[in-house]
Amino acid sequence: MSQLSFYRILSATALIVSITSAQTVDEAIKLFNAFQFDKAKNLFVKLAQDENNPRIAEIYYYLGRLNVNLDSSFYYYKIIIDRYPQSRYVDVAYLEIGKIFILKEDFSNALITFNELIKNYPNSDLKEEILFWLGFAYIETGNKESGYKTFNELINTYPNSIWASRAKNLLPSNQPKKEFYTVQVGSFRNKNNAETIVSELKAKGFDAKIIEAVVMDKIHYRVWVGEFETMEQAKTLALKLDSLGIKGNVVKGY
Secondary structure, three states: OOHHHHHHHHHHHHHHHHHHHHHHHHHHHHHHHOOOHHHHHHHHHHHOOOOOOOOHHHHHHHHHHHOOOHHHHHHHHHHHHHHOOOOOOHHHHHHHHHHHHHHOOOHHHHHHHHHHHHHHOOOOOOHHHHHHHHHHHHHHOOOHHHHHHHHHHHHHHOOOOHHHHHHHHHOOOOOOOOOEEEEEEEEEOOHHHHHHHHHHHHHOOOOEEEEEEEEOOEEEEEEEEEEEOOHHHHHHHHHHHHHOOOOOEEEEEO
C-alpha cells in the first residue's frame, strides 16, 4: 500500500468516527428533549469518557443540566470554564454557576461570578439574563444602588426583553413579585410542546404554567409546577412527580 493510500484511509476513518460521534451526541440531545433523562444522562456519561470528542464542552453542558444535585451540576459547568474557555458554552456555564449560587442563597459568590462573566464575555448573547441576575445579586448583597442601576441598564438597552420586564417588577416604583420555589419539569424551543406538558400536568391535578426564558439568544419555554415558600416543600413535590415518572429540578422563581 502506498503512503498516499494509507493517509487517505486514515483520513476517511477519522471522518467516519467524527460523523458517528456527532450523531451520538445528537441522539443524546433528542433523548433529553423527549424527557428521557435517564437514557440521555447515561449516553452523555459514556460520551464524556472521550476527552477528544469535538463536542465535549456541549456534552458537559448537558450533564450539568441533567444532574439534580447542584454540586454535580456545578462540577460539570466548572470543567467547561476551566478546560474549554473558547467554547460557545462557556458563558452559559458561567451563568448557570451564578444561578446555582443564587439558588443556594450565596449571593456574594453569585455577584463575583456574574461580574467575571460580564468582564470576560461582554458581548455574550446571554447579556440580558446576565444583567438581570447581576442586578438581583447586587440587591441581595445590600448594594441596592448598583442593583437598580444594573436593572435600568437592562431596561434601557433591551426594552423588549422578558428580563427587562422582570427587572421592572423589582424596581422600587413597582410592587415586587413574591419569591418562591418551584419545580421545572422541562424546557422547550417549541411552545406547543410546553403547552402539551402543561395540559397533561393540569389534568393530573398539578398547578403548572409556562415561563419564557432566553438562553443563548433563543427563547425557551420552561414548564414550572407549583409555588412554595421553602425549598423543602418544592423538593417534596419533585419526589412526588418523580414517582409518577416525571423528572424535575427545584428552581427559584420570581
